[in-house]
Amino acid sequence: MFEFTKRKYSGGEDVWWDRVQIGRIQLNIAENPNVDWKALRADKTLRLPHNERWNYTFTAHLTNGSIVGIYEEKFEAASAVLAKHREIYLKSIQGETGYEQR
Numbered sequence: 001m002f003e004f005t006k007r008k009y010s011g012g013e014d015v016w017w018d019r020v021q022i023g024r025i026q027l028n029i030a031e032n033p034n035v036d037w038k039a040l041r042a043d044k045t046l047r048l049p050h051n052e053r054w055n056y057t058f059t060a061h062l063t064n065g066s067i068v069g070i071y072e073e074k075f076e077a078a079s080a081v082l083a084k085h086r087e088i089y090l091k092s093i094q095g096e097t098g099y100e101q102r
């Protein structure tokens with residue numbers, strides 16, 4: 001099972017699998033572009049729940065810093081990190097490299 005720990009000196013969380021750090025995830029918060037602001041300004045009694053005003057996504061990174069992707073759920077992002085490591089491993093035993101050259 002995945003374990004998550006807060007990063008000490010930067011944002012995001014480290015992702016651990018079987019006591020090995022496999023990557024990190026970063027929470028992204030963006031305003032929902034589909035909010036009807038005119039209606040909310042016209043009627044001050046209306047309240048907008050936080051999950052309707054904001055879109056929450058998670059960016060998954062490998063330990064080497066490369067981005068795996070952006071996901072809707074935290075567990076989905078962690079699973080993508082693990083899947084990418086498995087993909088890199090399979091390529092390495094076939095003689096290919098899975099890491100991009102910088």
